[in-house]
Amino acid sequence: MANIKDIAELAGVSIATVSRTLREPHKVKPATSKKVNEAIEKLSYKTNLVASSLRKQKADAVIVAVPDLHNSFVAGLVQGVENVARENGIKVMLGVTEGKQELLDRHYEMVAGKQADGMIVLDVNTPSAIINNTSGKPLPIVLTCEYEAILLCPRVRFDNIEVAAEAVSYLVSLDHKNVAYISGSRTLRMSRDRQSGFRLGLRRAGLTVNENIIAGGDYRIETGVEATQALIESGEKFTAIVCESDEIALGAIHTLAEAGLQVPEDISVLGMDNIRFAQYGNPPLTTIALKSSQVGEQAMRLLLDYYLDAEAANREIILPHQLIERKSTAQLLSGK
Amino acid sequence: MANIKDIAELAGVSIATVSRTLREPHKVKPATSKKVNEAIEKLSYKTNLVASSLRKQKADAVIVAVPDLHNSFVAGLVQGVENVARENGIKVMLGVTEGKQELLDRHYEMVAGKQADGMIVLDVNTPSAIINNTSGKPLPIVLTCEYEAILLCPRVRFDNIEVAAEAVSYLVSLDHKNVAYISGSRTLRMSRDRQSGFRLGLRRAGLTVNENIIAGGDYRIETGVEATQALIESGEKFTAIVCESDEIALGAIHTLAEAGLQVPEDISVLGMDNIRFAQYGNPPLTTIALKSSQVGEQAMRLLLDYYLDAEAANREIILPHQLIERKSTAQLLSGK
DNA sequence: ATTAAAAATGTAAACGTTAACATTTGTGTG
DNA sequence: CACACAAATGTTAACGTTTACATTTTTAAT
Secondary structure, eight states, X not given: OOOHHHHHHHHTSOHHHHHHHHHOGGGSOHHHHHHHHHHHHHTTOOOOHHHHHHHHTOOOEEEEEESOSSSHHHHHHHHHHHXXXXXXXXXXXXXXXXXXHHHHHHHHHHHHTTSSSEEEEOSSSOOHHHHTOOSSSOOSEEEEXXXXXXXXXXXXXXXHHHHHHHHHHHHHHTTOOOEEEEESOTTSHHHHHHHHHHHHHHHHTTOOOOGGGEEEOOSSHHHHHHHHHHHHHHOOOOSEEEESSHHHHHHHHHHHHHTTOOXXXXXXXXXXXXXXXXXXXSSOOEXXXXXXXXXXXXXXXXXXXXXXXXXXXXXXXEEOOEEEOOSSOOOOOTTO | OOOHHXXXXXXXXXXXHHHXXXXXXXXXXXHHHHHHHHHHHHTTOOOOHHHHHHHHTOOOEEEEEXXXXXXXXXXXXXXXXXXXXXXXXXEEEEEEOTTOHHHHXXXXXXXXXXXXXXXXXXXXXXXXXXXTOOSSSOOSEEEESOOOTTOOSOXXXXXXXXXXXXXXXXXXXXXXXXXXXXXXXXXXXXXXXXXXXXXXXXXXXXXXXXXXXEEEOOSSHHHHHHHHHHHHHHOOOOXXXXXXXXXXXXXXXXXXXXXXXXXXXXXXXXXXXXXXXXXXXXXXXXXXXXXXXXXXXXXXXXHHHHHXXXXXXOSEEEEOOEEEOOSSOOOOOXXX
């Protein structure tokens, strides 16, 4: 593989000139530029980015740490990061954590090891580096969705309390009074906030909370299936279900159908996320749209800000959400 | 940030000993090892991976190039690559191509630039580097799903012809004689092969092909919706639809339901991929399982083989597929 | 033609490792 | 207690860039 020295030799110039031709073309005479480019072409030279990184002390790469890619919310976020990264000539490395602290920390070593300039995290855990950070300066890490207020670092998330409260408020506007809830992973701050929002929404409407119709597990469709099963078996009365994800909601609808319950005639189901499948559900799913790609995009922008001014980037961005009415929710028939 | 020199100084040894303590611990006396590790701990030293890469001429990273991440087949493949990569201490970089040749080639520069040791591709296009490769030696690139027989490079894919032929054969066994087909992107070799398989399956059963009930576009659910609409409007007779992806199938079922057609009573629908949502469809989707994570895993293994013996890795792996019977297909009622 | 300033190019150090090779220290044997 | 040999450690040259600084060439003004 040809290196910069080979090009310099063939073009009859110094390596500095070759480097300049590539990085600061305006500083080199057109005639020289031409010679150099011909040599580059001839030897099909490609800059060794590793050497470049080492010298520049900058990798032009970020790592995005996520528990897995099966979830389309997660995939969307990664895609969002990639979009903005690419626009800015930055490469994206993928770090799968499986929800394990150890793997998350291992991924951070890439930024400690200068292989990446920063990290974007969507995970249950918080990198130890942030927790042990005594420098007083924020690290180049952006936390998404999950957050602890005390943490010194840029973050982007949704207003989870309001998201769930609005879900309830919408169902209440359809006269529902007995609203069940299926949460995602309760270990997540995000999930706890949504539960708070759920209770808040109920109280805002002057309704009491029936703890027996609050179920949950994680965000997968299987959870929707199992939790709904449990809900039905509980014998408690409920006419609507708020689900913390569309996957859960889809699982719920599936199980209700198997139990001979009609959605939305018998039970209204409301999801969150607005995944691509939501609108093609049977029935099409009413949901609160949470664009995960936007989270990724904003997180990446925040990281870009960080390089310009670490302090200025140390802030929280709260993204908008939006209720999308489809066919899985309906006015409660009187008498129910 | 502390470097190896700082550690050497603090521990009172040479930098070589520090490096050895990290890479070849058995070669250093326990007492020395202890001193070094204490120094590392104290200064919270982390190896600069960029410098390490430069010196070793190895990045311990691969890049996986895909059109996007919205598709769960694609996400599964990436996840598969990551699994095997992580087991082997290799990092994964993400390259989104948007189906553009230029972006694909740009991503290849990472391996040309030594920032990645190899590339795994799932895309419409083939990297120019492979096409222009006159070296006679295969490059560290693994092509997945798409393939051209002439190409000199490792590849992993499904037996697409057989996949579609079996889909047809299964429907024929349920007495269907008028089978429609909704393809994905016809620009893909994979899609063309599946179409061939579809025709082959029909001919094997002694049936003729009705070109008027072959539709398609891409692999998204929207295609299923639109193509099914067109199929219905065509007025042609068909009692079953073979879809090139589960997303298409889900879209088809959705549209059939809207048109008042029952699945599977009126029309049988068969998908491909076996995505997570398939079994929770309404009705649960009969499909041919194509595990994309396996494709990713095998592709990564092939790349690992490449480093051991480039020639030996230059082969094609064909992964198994499996028909999964659920509720979206049924015996054709006599008289239809 | 001379000269000052600007433009273009060159020289060489630095980025932080790894590993080949050289040297020192330790161990066991006759 | 030499001696051979093994084990442990040290020295130093890469790896391929970028960039501060030094030097040369060009340009324009007198």
